[in-house]
Amino acid sequence: MDEHKVRLEISELSKSYETKEGRFQAVEKIDLKVYDNEFLVLLGPGNCGKTVLLNMIAGLEQPTSGEIRLDGSVIQGSDRRIGMVFQKLALMPWKTVMQNTEIGPKFRGVKKEERRKKAQSYIDLVGLNGFEKAYPAQLSGGMKQRVGIARAYTNDPEILLMDEPFGALDAQTRFVMEQEVQRIWEQEKRTIIFVTNNIEEACFLGDRIVLFSECPARMKEIYVNDLKRPRDVISQEFLKLRAMISDNTDLAL
Amino acid sequence: MERKIRNKDPLGRGLGCHPYVYTMLSIAGILTFLFVWQLLLVTGVVSDRYISKPTELFLLLIRKFSDKSPDGSTLPIATLASLKVAVTGLVLAIVTGVPLGLIMGWYKGADRFFSPIFEVLRPIPPISWIPLTIVWLGIGLRAKAFIIFFAAFIPCVINSYAGIKMTQKVLINVAKTCGASNFTIFYKVGIPSAMPMTFAGIRVALGNAWSTLVAAEMLAANAGLGYMILMGRSFARPDIIMLGMVCIGALGALFTGILGIFEKRITGWRR
Structure with missing residues (x-):
């Protein structure tokens, strides 16, 4: 089946830092295959190195050992096929919604008309039509993160990394945004790797959920979640999956 | 309808009045200041041998x-x-100082290279x-502009430098994942991030430029507001001294105002 075509392959990936107190192991020997167009959730307690793992995939940090292959070839540095939605509401405050969204193609030197058209379609997709000329300071937290998502999509990545994108949002907005991400993903299929520390969010969004241990980040278990979308968060099956994962989770201090 | 126009205040202070009320308050402040000044002299609380009346200053302004003379x-x-003098020195300082600071703040090599020299200067x-400048360049425009330059450059x-150092890491990462080169990130992310701080620096530079202007002219000039103040002292004319001071004050305020307009244009996103 096409669905199980491996896009991203992570093997023996480790990352450690030298600190004053000695060696700090953030990520330890991760082996992971990511399939085409799947919604993969990386779930783990806070500060367990999930972000480091994601940064390595995005090429923002160099692994200490191991390698990451995209479609069979090892990736080095930032790769345009891999886009990222950041944890903080990382918008350029001096740029409007439109200017923030079109930043990827702009850096690549795509013509204004062409990149605007593309950016506009994603601004519409995330539901920000009419806010193109607004500055981030005028937007709410949820709207800012919508811009972050539109920006990542406009750069046309094949793999989309999302690093706790809704961590800074209030519970209500967060739930709306989870539904939005699911809707956008179903409309514009991409391979998504989504990091979160929220079990419910993981169960709601993930095709597969990779559970990580406390620091250093090691893989504990992979759960396959084939509940029908959109998922009912109070259905028996959902709660069962949720309880199963939660029992297996390390408590973060 | 008319109550809708309110002055926004980020801390929620203020009266929520029409903008013109605030303008009127500013004008009232200046008028009160002048009035009290005039009153003190008219009533003889302060002798007019030392200070001139605002009205006299105004007449002198027109006559001047x-x-x-003198x-x-x-x-x-x-x-x-x-x-x-002020504009030459200031503009030179901005066009050399700002890029230098930005480059030092972004590129570590440049930082290490320039920092020691800069820290000594x-x-x-x-x-x-001033003395050295007079020896080198005499007392002309270049000499004074050079002194102003040093005051405004720092x-x-x-x-x-500090502004670009504070560029958020996450914004740099955004640009990186979008495939931008280090120079593009410097140009498109670092420099805009540094703008608010840079403008604060230019504001300080402006103040320094004016205050140093007077010092420079007092020592080496044959015309100018500072020179006028100096001559006022020689001829024991407090009115001339005060007129010079008032003009410098007014020009400084005007420049700050103009700079404010530029700043709003460039960093208008900070609302």
């Missing part, structure tokens, strides 16, 4: 437009001479350059 030039000529008071460098 054509009268060359300092040898009319007020417009003196003002123009001072403006030339920095504590030298601008005024202490804050331009320091603030743009």
